[in-house]
Amino acid sequence: MKTPNRHMLRWQIAIQEYRGNMTIVHKSGNIHKNADGLSRWSLANIPDNPSWVPQEEHHIEGISVTDIGTEFFDKGKESNKIDTIFHILSQLLIKP
Structure with a gap:
């Protein structure tokens, strides 16, 4: 353009x-x-906006970060191979 x-x-x-x-x-x-x-860009939900809707504030008390290793995803892939219907569908979707 x-x-x-x-x-x-x-x-x-x-x-x-x-x-x-x-x-x-x-x-x-x-x-x-x-x-x-x-x-059109949507307007922010602030008091200056004519369509402003007051919302209750929710404060974040804490954040927990966990590390998911490859073992988790490997188990998911293996279980998908056991489910024959899902395996056939996934193979069909992968083919171009």
Whole structure:
């Protein structure tokens, strides 16, 4: 895109992690009338916003970080091979 407008530029930034998997095609507003809600950024839920909804605050008391080793995932893969229906479906989905 040579010179994107600000809305298209915002969308490009938002979806750049999916680059290579999709193509962005600009459609004129006269043709693509149902995309208005997608072209606007949502407003923050703050008192200045006319649609502000007060929400109860929840404070985080603590965070627990655990390390899941490869053994956990290996057991999951093995159990999927035992379930024959799941194994057949997963093999079908992997094939191009």
